[in-house]
Amino acid sequence: MILRGRLHEITNLSSFVASYLKTGGRPTAGFEAMGKTRVHLATDFPSKKFAGGFPPSMSMKTDSNRDGRFSFDVGKPLKGFRGQIVVFRQSEMPNPMKGMPPIPVFDPIYRCAPFAINDIASADWAAAKNIYIHRAKTPDDKGITQKEIDELVKDLRKDLKLDKLRATILSNRAAVTAEKKGGDVKFSAFVRGSTSADLDRVITVKAGEIDIDLPGPDFIVGLCVDEDEIEAQIRKGLVNLSKRVSTELLEELEKAAPGLSSKASVSVWRVRFVKVGERSVKMPGIPKVVTPIYSVVPDAAFGVPRKLF
Numbered sequence: 385m386i387l388r389g390r391l392h393e394i395t396n397l398s399s400f401v402a403s404y405l406k407t408g409g410r411p412t413a414g415f416e417a418m419g420k421t422r423v424h425l426a427t428d429f430p431s432k433k434f435a436g437g438f439p440p441s442m443s444m445k446t447d448s449n450r451d452g453r454f455s456f457d458v459g460k461p462l463k464g465f466r467g468q469i470v471v472f473r474q475s476e477m478p479n480p481m482k483g484m485p486p487i488p489v490f491d492p493i494y495r496c497a498p499f500a501i502n503d504i505a506s507a508d509w510a511a512a513k514n515i516y517i518h519r520a521k522t523p524d525d526k527g528i529t530q531k532e533i534d535e536l537v538k539d540l541r542k543d544l545k546l547d548k549l550r551a552t553i554l555s556n557r558a559a560v561t562a563e564k565k566g567g568d569v570k571f572s573a574f575v576r577g578s579t580s581a582d583l584d585r586v587i588t589v590k591a592g593e594i595d596i597d598l599p600g601p602d603f604i605v606g607l608c609v610d611e612d613e614i615e616a617q618i619r620k621g622l623v624n625l626s627k628r629v630s631t632e633l634l635e636e637l638e639k640a641a642p643g644l645s646s647k648a649s650v651s652v653w654r655v656r657f658v659k660v661g662e663r664s665v666k667m668p669g670i671p672k673v674v675t676p677i678y679s680v681v682p683d684a685a686f687g688v689p690r691k692l693f
Contacts (some may be wrong), residue, residue: 385459387504390457392417392514392516400641410411427465428581434468469515474490475489485535492579526680528679533553536622558575576588589667636684648688653684655680658681
């Protein structure tokens with residue numbers, strides 16, 4: 385069976401919303417073909433659980449053509465499972481290895497609600513499903529603040545039984561330091577758009593550049609700072625924060641496009657680190673030190689329909 389779709393980019397939000405609502409989801413204005421874009425059909429095969437991550441653990445991938453059209457050949461072994469269409473924006477980052485090509489980066493711009501492949505109607509197999517995507521810029525004051533990060537790591541420190549845990553938002557990442565019984569672990573935490581099948585989860589954090597400084601061999605047993613455990617705990621702590629961000633992003637969409645937010649899914653296609661203030665520290669004998677304060681601002685991509693099948 386061939387699953388078909390077509391991607392469109394919303395170019396005039398007000399015109400699109402008026403046409404979308406008037407026609408019952410068959411707009412005629414305010415959009416154009418998106419062109420070549422990475423598309424994944426994620427599945428919950430074989431465990432019947434979506435693992436998330438990029439790329440999704442069990443998925444098929446393709447690129448839409450210049451008209452935004454894409455298709456997947458869905459075999460019989462997948463018919464008892466669920467699927468989800470995830471669309472990615474592709475960009476590049478410099479390769480840390482000199483002379484090597486840039487590293488491709490994929491960020492989600494659309495995620496539909498998971499659907500049972502067995503429940504797709506014959507008419508939906510026959511015709512391409514239209515998907516409309518709008519990439520927006522989130523107001524700078526709707527970001528994740530240093531205060532919220534401080535509250536998050538306070539609970540994380542208790543869960544991991546650490547002596548100290550500190551996270552500071554910098555101009556391009558969060559710097560994290562953990563201490564226990566004299567040992568230090570430092571790493572960078574990078575905020576990304578979530579590819580989770582849970583559409584309320586819009587952000588995730590990936591730890592990188594782990595640097596462990598241990599005082600002695602016996603210390604290894606007592607230091608509860610396993611990288612996977614840290615990431616698992618951070619993701620757990622981010623659930624409520626992610627839902628808050630998702631709600632606020634949809635509220636922003638409702639302001640700009642009344643009537644659309646209940647029909648749209650939200651993903652984060654870009655993360656910005658915005659300076660929101662300064663902190664002054666005065667210590668005896670040295671000049672006052674002024675450091676910037678940043679917030680993490682997730683820029684949202686809104687896609688309709690939320691329920692594709």
